[in-house]
Amino acid sequence: MTNAHVIVGAGLGGAKAAQTLREEGFTGPVVLIGDEHERPYERPPLSKGYLLGKDEREKIYVHTPHWYAEHDVDLRLGTRVTAVDPAAHQVTMADGSVLAYAKLLLTTGSTPRPLAVPGAELAGVHYLRQAHESDRLKDAFQPGARIVVIGAGRIGLETAAAAVSAGARVTVLEAAELPLLRVLGREVARIFADLHRARGVDLRTSARIAELTGNARTVDAVLLADGTRIPADAVVVGVGISPNTDLATVAGLAVDNGIVTDEHLRASAVDVYAAGDVANAYHPFLGRHIRVEHWANALNRPQAAARAMLGQEVSYDRLPYFYTDQYDLGMEYTGYVEPDGYDQVVFRGDRASGEFVAFWLAGGRVLAGMNVNVWDVTEPIQKLIRSREIVDPARLADPLAPLESLSNSAG
Ligand SMILES: Cc1cc2nc3c(=O)[nH]c(=O)nc-3n(C[C@H](O)[C@H](O)[C@H](O)COP(=O)(O)OP(=O)(O)OC[C@H]3O[C@@H](n4cnc5c(N)ncnc54)[C@H](O)[C@@H]3O)c2cc1C
Numbered sequence: 415m416t417n418a419h420v421i422v423g424a425g426l427g428g429a430k431a432a433q434t435l436r437e438e439g440f441t442g443p444v445v446l447i448g449d450e451h452e453r454p455y456e457r458p459p460l461s462k463g464y465l466l467g468k469d470e471r472e473k474i475y476v477h478t479p480h481w482y483a484e485h486d487v488d489l490r491l492g493t494r495v496t497a498v499d500p501a502a503h504q505v506t507m508a509d510g511s512v513l514a515y516a517k518l519l520l521t522t523g524s525t526p527r528p529l530a531v532p533g534a535e536l537a538g539v540h541y542l543r544q545a546h547e548s549d550r551l552k553d554a555f556q557p558g559a560r561i562v563v564i565g566a567g568r569i570g571l572e573t574a575a576a577a578v579s580a581g582a583r584v585t586v587l588e589a590a591e592l593p594l595l596r597v598l599g600r601e602v603a604r605i606f607a608d609l610h611r612a613r614g615v616d617l618r619t620s621a622r623i624a625e626l627t628g629n630a631r632t633v634d635a636v637l638l639a640d641g642t643r644i645p646a647d648a649v650v651v652g653v654g655i656s657p658n659t660d661l662a663t664v665a666g667l668a669v670d671n672g673i674v675t676d677e678h679l680r681a682s683a684v685d686v687y688a689a690g691d692v693a694n695a696y697h698p699f700l701g702r703h704i705r706v707e708h709w710a711n712a713l714n715r716p717q718a719a720a721r722a723m724l725g726q727e728v729s730y731d732r733l734p735y736f737y738t739d740q741y742d743l744g745m746e747y748t749g750y751v752e753p754d755g756y757d758q759v760v761f762r763g764d765r766a767s768g769e770f771v772a773f774w775l776a777g778g779r780v781l782a783g784m785n786v787n788v789w790d791v792t793e794p795i796q797k798l799i800r801s802r803e804i805v806d807p808a809r810l811a812d813p814l815a816p817l818e819s820l821s822n823s824a825g
Contacts, residue, residue: 417442419723420505420515422495422661424448426456426709427521427690427716429476432487434720444487445513447505449494452545453479458709460548461572462739466579467552474545498665500683517685517723520673521716522658524691524707529564529651533626538633539649542569554648557581562636562646564623566593568738570652571606575740577650578613585644586610587621587636599751601759602772602784609743655707657692670694672705677729679719687723689716699731699800700750708736733796743768748792749782749799756781760810763788771795778804794818 419435421428424446432446448454455474463469482489497506504514526541528534540551551573555561559582563570566588577584590596592603593610610617622639626649636644657672668674668682672694675681679695681688689695690712694705706715715730722728737746756774763770769787773780773795779802783795794817798805801821809815 415516416503416514417516418445418514419443419517419519419720420445420447420513421519421521422447422498422505423521423523423658423690423692424450424454424489424491425521425523425690425712426454426476427523427712428519429454430713431519431521431689431716431720431723432482433477433485434717435724436485436487438721438724438726440724442516444485445490445515446482446487447490447493447495447507447513449492450544451492453477453482453489453491455545456709457543458737460545461542461569461576464545465548465552465555465573465576471545495661498661498667498686500665500667500686503685515685518687519716519719519723520662520681520686520688520692521690521712522661522692523712524655524657526651527654527656529623529626529653531623531625533628533633534651536626536628536633537631538628538647539626539651541651542573543655551576551648551650552580555580555582558583559647560645561585561648561650562587562644563650563652564636565652565654566590566606566610566617566619567597567652567654568594568736570650571610571740572738573650573652574610574615575613578615579741583616584614585616585618585636585646587623587638587644588617588619589621591619593617593619596753597747598784599753599756599759599774605765605786606740609740613741655691657694657705659692662688662692670703674703677731678722679715679728679730680722687719689719695730697731697750698729699733704734704750706734708734710735733799735792743786745784745786746792747782747784748795749774749780751776751781758807760807762811763813773798773810775805775807778807780805780810791817797821 454476494508561577561582563586595603624639625637662673673688675695677696718730758775760773771785774782780798803821
């Protein structure tokens with residue numbers, strides 16, 4: 415019998431869970447296993463400050479190199495877990511070695527979806543998930559270089575902004591009618607289209623990619639279904655991510671758009687937990703399972719999972735939160751809305767000024783809020799959402815009406 419707590423996936427989530435186990439006083443073995451060769455790091459800078467050359471490499475890491483030994487965390491890098499056996503309470507590594515666990519946390523994250531067109535395997539076609547891929551992009555983003563970004567989601571748009579800042583000539587190709595359409599809806603997505611076009615990005619929406627063409631095995635153009643050829647020195651693909659659920663599936667855990675967990679972050683096998691990008695967890699406030707691919711979720715939810723592993727009463731109900739920085743636009747988004755789940759968008763402040771808050775409402779209730787270049791409002795926005803009260807849209811739109819005063823229970 416072991417009392418080892420084993421964490422598979424050494425990203426932000428895994429590192430925070432290990433830290434919490436120690437902070438909460440667990441004295442048994444903690445093993446943190448990751449298949450990357452870098453110690454755990456944060457990914458947001460890879461498409462922002464680090465890619466722009468503003469942040470030092472050291473700034474991306476979750477802990478110092480010594481932290482793991484100092485806290486008696488057995489960090490095993492470059493190590494892939496190939497199987498989980500929930501009945502035997504053990505995991506198997508790629509070299510065949512076996513490790514027994516008392517409690518297991520899966521924080522295996524996600525992987526960029528591959529572009530499924532001919533030529534996608536050519537040199538010069540980039541994805542962005544790992545630190546070394548950000549280094550390669552930095553090299554490709556030269557003044558005058560022709561960069562084609564496929565996918566106008568957050569990663570695609572942030573990458574486009576970094577390429578523009580480096581002096582590259584940037585084309586962004588998006589299958590939908592607008593960038594970020596599914597997440598933000600038409601009213602707000604337009605703002606991001608205008609932002610990039612104003613910076614000289616050639617944003618082409620409703621674009622269908624037919625093929626990537628190459629010259630001596632290196633990409634030289636993107637061919638669209640309508641016959642348009644867009645010359646490219648490098649292509650960046652950002653067409654979404656898939657949760658890394660293979661281990662869980664083979665282990666027989668319930669998997670449905672991620673590893674299914676309850677609100678206590680427990681997966682469907684005893685003593686197995688999941689958190690971060692890979693988990694599709696029941697959210698008590700929203701009353702449904704959601705899988706969240708955001709930094710704040712990878713920061714906080716694995717800490718909750720670690721406490722649950724220690725037998726503490728945990729019910730995770732933080733509202734989803736994410737942020738993005740593109741050029742001089744910084745935004746935070748709090749809440750959750752299905753693509754067709756709102757009937758009104760209310761703007762507070764002047765959109766043209768670049769400083770405003772957008773609210774998504776259904777039946778007069780605020781479901782989500784996004785503050786753009788306006789800061790320190792996340793808490794009142796969360797309170798408005800949590801109050802579930804019907805608010806007066808005119809007051810919501812009025813920057814002089816304190817957000818704290820808009821619902822009876824808020825503030
Ligand atoms: C470029 C970029 C920019 C981003 N910017 C933002 C942002 O601005 N705002 C925001 O909210 N979010 C952002 N995100 C999202 C955020 O970084 C993720 O939500 C977060 O990294 C998820 O953390 P995680 O620990 O769940 O998974 P990951 O960070 O994916 O870590 C999982 C780790 O597990 C490893 N692993 C997987 N399977 C195995 C296995 N079988 N054995 C061993 N190891 C395994 C993986 O290789 C990986 O190292 C960004 C992501 C990227 C890539």
